[in-house]
Amino acid sequence: MRRNQMIKRSIAAIIKDACEGCKKDGILPVDTEINPIIEIPREKGHGDYSTNIAFLLAPVLKKNPKEVAGMLVQHMDLNAVCDKVDVAGKGFINFYVKDALWQELLQDVYAKGIGALFPGMGKGSKVLIEFVSANPTGPLHIGHGRGAAVGDVLANILSKAGYDVTKEYYINDAGRQIKTLGRSTFLRWQELKGLQVSYEQDLYQGDYIKDLAREIIDKNIEVPSAEEDAIAFMAKFSGEVIMNGIVKDLEDFGVHFDSYYKESGLYERGIIDDTLALLKDKGYAYEKDGALWFQTSSFEKDEDRVLIKSDGEKTYFTSDIAYHLDKFERSYETLVDIWGSDHHGYIPRLKAAIQALGKDKEDLKVILIQFVSLLKDGKPVGMSTRAGAFTTLREVLDEVGRDAARFFFLMRKSDAHLEFDLDLAKKTSNENPVYYVQYAHARIMSIFRNAGEEGIGIDQLPKADLHLLTQEDEISLIKGIIHFHDVIEGCARSFEPHRITFYLLDLVGDFHSYYNKTRVLGDDRELTLARLLLLHMLREVIRTGLNILGVSAPERM
RNA sequence: GCGCCCAUAGCUCAACUGGAUAGAGUGUUGGACUACGAAUCCAAAGGUUGCAGGUUCGAAUCCUGCUGGGCGCGCCA
Numbered sequence: 001m002r003r004n005q006m007i008k009r010s011i012a013a014i015i016k017d018a019c020e021g022c023k024k025d026g027i028l029p030v031d032t033e034i035n036p037i038i039e040i041p042r043e044k045g046h047g048d049y050s051t052n053i054a055f056l057l058a059p060v061l062k063k064n065p066k067e068v069a070g071m072l073v074q075h076m077d078l079n080a081v082c083d084k085v086d087v088a089g090k091g092f093i094n095f096y097v098k099d100a101l102w103q104e105l106l107q108d109v110y111a112k113g114i115g116a117l118f119p120g121m122g123k124g125s126k127v128l129i130e131f132v133s134a135n136p137t138g139p140l141h142i143g144h145g146r147g148a149a150v151g152d153v154l155a156n157i158l159s160k161a162g163y164d165v166t167k168e169y170y171i172n173d174a175g176r177q178i179k180t181l182g183r184s185t186f187l188r189w190q191e192l193k194g195l196q197v198s199y200e201q202d203l204y205q206g207d208y209i210k211d212l213a214r215e216i217i218d219k220n221i222e223v224p225s226a227e228e229d230a231i232a233f234m235a236k237f238s239g240e241v242i243m244n245g246i247v248k249d250l251e252d253f254g255v256h257f258d259s260y261y262k263e264s265g266l267y268e269r270g271i272i273d274d275t276l277a278l279l280k281d282k283g284y285a286y287e288k289d290g291a292l293w294f295q296t297s298s299f300e301k302d303e304d305r306v307l308i309k310s311d312g313e314k315t316y317f318t319s320d321i322a323y324h325l326d327k328f329e330r331s332y333e334t335l336v337d338i339w340g341s342d343h344h345g346y347i348p349r350l351k352a353a354i355q356a357l358g359k360d361k362e363d364l365k366v367i368l369i370q371f372v373s374l375l376k377d378g379k380p381v382g383m384s385t386r387a388g389a390f391t392t393l394r395e396v397l398d399e400v401g402r403d404a405a406r407f408f409f410l411m412r413k414s415d416a417h418l419e420f421d422l423d424l425a426k427k428t429s430n431e432n433p434v435y436y437v438q439y440a441h442a443r444i445m446s447i448f449r450n451a452g453e454e455g456i457g458i459d460q461l462p463k464a465d466l467h468l469l470t471q472e473d474e475i476s477l478i479k480g481i482i483h484f485h486d487v488i489e490g491c492a493r494s495f496e497p498h499r500i501t502f503y504l505l506d507l508v509g510d511f512h513s514y515y516n517k518t519r520v521l522g523d524d525r526e527l528t529l530a531r532l533l534l535l536h537m538l539r540e541v542i543r544t545g546l547n548i549l550g551v552s553a554p555e556r557m
Numbered sequence: 558g559c560g561c562c563c564a565u566a567g568c569u570c571a572a573c574u575g576g577a578u579a580g581a582g583u584g585u586u587g588g589a590c591u592a593c594g595a596a597u598c599c600a601a602a603g604g605u606u607g608c609a610g611g612u613u614c615g616a617a618u619c620c621u622g623c624u625g626g627g628c629g630c631g632c633c634a
Contacts, residue, residue: 089577309632345629516598
């Protein structure tokens with residue numbers, strides 16, 4: 001959106017020129033360097049942009065900010081961009097951009113297509129976003145669902161912002177938990193065959209393990225006779241079945257990964273050994289008590305961590321370092337990891353490892369996902385993974401549907417607790433925010449259907465003249481549409497996908513108000529056409545926004 | 558004991574990263590369909606931003622100390 005930035009730039013120019021003018025008049029010291037903030041005010045009555053420059057200059061001039069602001073405004077030469085500027089509050093300078101400029105901006109976006117609103121900040125730089133990565137030892141629960149939604153939507157945002165994004169799922173198929181899984185299935189299997197077994201506490205407790213055992217019996221799958229081999233077989237079998245289930249759940253949730261990356265592959269391709277060699281080589285690994293340690297402490301405020309245990313086994317940390325090294329080797333410039341917030345203590349050691357490998361720790365962005373608590377009938381639903389009583393993503397999906405589930409997961413900042421109200425998400429009524437947004441889309445489509453019956457099609461929109469839109473709410477809808485650009489940019493910069501949700505709710509609220517007040521299809525053909533173009537662009541933004549969220553944009557509801 | 562995160566309207570949450578009179582939704586109360594979809598809109602009421610200090614023109618936001626909640630601190634993953 002070059003012209004959007006153009007507006008901000010020319011306001012900066014107005015300010016700068018005013019400063020120069022003041023310097024020439026001897027009011028301002030010639031050597032004054034100032035970097036004022038130009039922002040969009042929260043309050044609508046405060047103009048389109050405002051600056052705090054007067055507050056910054058006040059101490060220099062030993063005058064109060066309001067005086068300084070007044071003086072600056074007197075030196076301002078309003079160019080073609082603004083038609084009004086004033087001093088407000090304790091010394092803010094507010095700029096009012098000409099309506100015509102916004103109108104022309106939108107006309108321009110219409111001509112170029114909605115893509116004109118996508119920021120090109122990414123410049124094709126390669127980003128790897130790794131998320132979910134749940135161990136294939138049980139079905140995805142609701143917390144994984146939240147991570148999946150956040151990761152998927154963030155990926156959508158980043159690609160809209162011009163990044164080259166790859167979505168990856170890391171499968172921990174080499175660790176001890178896979179052996180535990182095999183043992184769990186094995187014992188359940190023995191149980192089903194009528195043997196007395198003692199099922200230990202630290203094995204997987206969920207009923208899905210019994211289902212796996214039953215599947216082996218029902219399908220007459222041959223099991224190796226030696227216990228050791230049987231357990232290994234069960235591990236492989238269970239892991240694969242569960243992983244297939246996870247992939248299916250994700251697909252039904254609308255999340256598709258570009259790649260599934262196996263931990264075992266790190267061993268097979270020698271990447272683990274290479275990584276260890278590299279760390280030793282650089283002198284960041286040392287032996288103590290029969291184990292190999294990594295020197296976390298020389299990079300971060302954290303304790304040294306074990307890479308190879310005294311029994312010769314590598315730790316999870318080791319493969320994780322290797323994995324991240326490999327991400328860089330695959331020429332990704334930015335690595336985004338999405339973790340459950342209970343792993344936050346893990347960040348320093350991984351950042352330390354990345355530095356040890358000679359990479360910039362800032363290239364790794366870790367996004368933490370806080371826990372989700374479920375609310376049903378107004379009461380919290382208990383969740384304990386150990387007892388196997390957790391709510392699965394599948395259950396939520398079956399209960400509330402994909403659209404509501406995804407939307408609800410993105411209604412909160414990811415590092416804040418999310419209270420998921422199942423009853424609310426299930427409601428097909430006005431209380432449900434998903435419908436509020438979707439309804440706006442359906443309403444606009446309905447208007448276009450009616451317009452079509454009156455012989456006005458979208459093929460006539462190029463003739464529309466947005467200058468005819470003079471109502472205040474129409475201008476502010478135009479600004480809202482244009483603002484989509486800044487919202488995507490903000491999301492991409494801060495890695496906060498939830499902002500899209502809030503933006504849509506806000507935008508759509510303005511639309512509903514407008515709709516109730518103003519009739520779109522009227523006798524004035526020219527005005528009708530202008531309003532239809534406005535709604536057409538609005539619809540494009542809503543549709544694109546919902547698309548980013550992975551939520552459908554229905555034409556009828 | 559040490560470290561990280563959170564605390565905002567009755568409830569669930571925002572606040573563009575230090576800006577102006579802290580905003581939405583929901584709930585409560587009252588109103589709007591003989592024209593484009595009432596799954597909508599309009600209005601009222603609701604606050605010492607957990608507490609106490611500090612930094613400055615200006616703090617929900619930053620610094621310190623409390624209080625209350627979550628999570629970490631393994632040769633687990």
